[in-house]
Amino acid sequence: MDHLLFLGGNVARKEEHLQMHIMHSCCSSVPTVKKDNAMKSYMVPSTMMGKCQVSMFAALLTFTLLGLPGASAWSNGGYSADPGNPDYGTHDWIADGALSIQTRDVTFLKVTYHSQFLLGTEAPDNPDYIGDTANHHVYFKTGDLLQDDASAVRASEVYNLAKGYLQAKDYLSAAYDIGVMAHYIADPGVFGHTMGSSTDWGTEVHHSDYETYANSLVGSITLPSGLTLEDMSAYDATLRLAEVVTFGEGSIQSNIWMDSNYDWSNSVFYSSAIASLYESAEMVAAVINHLMIEVAPPPPTAPDPPTSLTATVDNYDVQLTWNPPADDGGAGLTWYKIYRGDSLTSQILMKSVESDKLFWTDTTVQVEKTYYYWVAAISSVGTSDKSQHTTATIPPAVAPHPPTQPAAVLSNTVVMLTWSAPDSDGGANITGYMIYRGSSPSSRILMANLEANSLTWSDTSTERGETYHYWVTAVNSVGEGDLSLEVTVIIPAKKSSLVTPVLISAITLALASAGVLVLRRRRGKA
Numbered sequence: 001m002d003h004l005l006f007l008g009g010n011v012a013r014k015e016e017h018l019q020m021h022i023m024h025s026c027c028s029s030v031p032t033v034k035k036d037n038a039m040k041s042y043m044v045p046s047t048m049m050g051k052c053q054v055s056m057f058a059a060l061l062t063f064t065l066l067g068l069p070g071a072s073a074w075s076n077g078g079y080s081a082d083p084g085n086p087d088y089g090t091h092d093w094i095a096d097g098a099l100s101i102q103t104r105d106v107t108f109l110k111v112t113y114h115s116q117f118l119l120g121t122e123a124p125d126n127p128d129y130i131g132d133t134a135n136h137h138v139y140f141k142t143g144d145l146l147q148d149d150a151s152a153v154r155a156s157e158v159y160n161l162a163k164g165y166l167q168a169k170d171y172l173s174a175a176y177d178i179g180v181m182a183h184y185i186a187d188p189g190v191f192g193h194t195m196g197s198s199t200d201w202g203t204e205v206h207h208s209d210y211e212t213y214a215n216s217l218v219g220s221i222t223l224p225s226g227l228t229l230e231d232m233s234a235y236d237a238t239l240r241l242a243e244v245v246t247f248g249e250g251s252i253q254s255n256i257w258m259d260s261n262y263d264w265s266n267s268v269f270y271s272s273a274i275a276s277l278y279e280s281a282e283m284v285a286a287v288i289n290h291l292m293i294e295v296a297p298p299p300p301t302a303p304d305p306p307t308s309l310t311a312t313v314d315n316y317d318v319q320l321t322w323n324p325p326a327d328d329g330g331a332g333l334t335w336y337k338i339y340r341g342d343s344l345t346s347q348i349l350m351k352s353v354e355s356d357k358l359f360w361t362d363t364t365v366q367v368e369k370t371y372y373y374w375v376a377a378i379s380s381v382g383t384s385d386k387s388q389h390t391t392a393t394i395p396p397a398v399a400p401h402p403p404t405q406p407a408a409v410l411s412n413t414v415v416m417l418t419w420s421a422p423d424s425d426g427g428a429n430i431t432g433y434m435i436y437r438g439s440s441p442s443s444r445i446l447m448a449n450l451e452a453n454s455l456t457w458s459d460t461s462t463e464r465g466e467t468y469h470y471w472v473t474a475v476n477s478v479g480e481g482d483l484s485l486e487v488t489v490i491i492p493a494k495k496s497s498l499v500t501p502v503l504i505s506a507i508t509l510a511l512a513s514a515g516v517l518v519l520r521r522r523r524g525k526a
């Protein structure tokens, strides 16, 4: 039985607990209770109370009067008086060894809830927690036929509990159950747990003496470096360990060999025992690895491509819009990259825009050309494939739109016209502006033909008491565009008392009372 504790005193930090523990053995020793602090031995952390079906006193009575049925296996170092600082034995050594070769983050087991993890390794033997020692064995028949998979079934059941806790992010409970699971996986590492009266191998002679001696070794042995971390289910790993211990493999001798050649001074026996410890830890490690793989979020990948890319030609620009990818790969998007080509096979990176923008305007296109566009999504992990392409064909150039915001300022009898460039150049650069004056759009006279950089012109040929109408047009290589809005200026018959210059525009109609009037009408056709 597993709970002859602390022989050899190899785990120094536990020595102060020596007197706190219930000593018992299911196989050979009469259970005894160390009196001082025995009650503490049954203190269970509040989170474990649901697992505690047996009252402290009933448990004490059970141990004292009946002993324990069945068999456990590797030592737990005893039943922990202080659940926050569990006693250390072979099961703990195996569990810690299994952690030491993990490649995934098991900080919650190694550090955060390490004491819960170690406490869990004690639970299957401890009747205050689980205490189902009748189910800590795996039996094979001659010919490698499975006879009884009890411990593997329990390991698998507890695995699923631990998985549920991990998925619920209850790491404390998960740590405890992973410790529990480690116990069921590792128990068949003791040859006595593969033998019994119902088996082809008969009842073992050596059991608790083997476990006790093994427990005395764990303070002085460490797992070899360079072990390969395997990935196995709890059920398979438990059976695998039992199979190796039953039939022997490598330096591990068969169960009947170990039982009939029991001798720690025999190097073959000794090496087999040590190898069984290593194998136990490796199998626990393989299952913890399996668990971490099962519950770990998949590593982030590059995003999917953006969707619904559309191109709209507006005023000789191409406006692109798109939708985010259906799957950002788990890392979050940072940028979109916009590519353009003259064909499906030419792609030039035009622009990167931040991932909160879902549009971009290409102002560098030429008339009568077709462009192909793609967008790719970028995350910290990588760049998506390019989206499905879209195309935009720029129409031929037309005459420019009219100049905008025409206005006039009157200074004495000089009319100074101003305007702004058209909202569209018609797809070809503005080459100049033309100024008209007349009594109506149909009677207009060309007054000036200006360069493209001119946005003002002064009329010095006015007479007092007259009314003048002005229009401006823009010109490009295609031709002359439509007339702008009309600007009307009335030149006062007498000198105004107002300070000049006076802004004349649609918003200065109040000046009409001072003899200055400006009207703007809708532009006519050129």
Ligand SMILES: [Zn+2]
Pocket: 071, 072, 073, 074, 124, 125, 133, 136, 183, 187
């Ligand atoms: Zn056990």
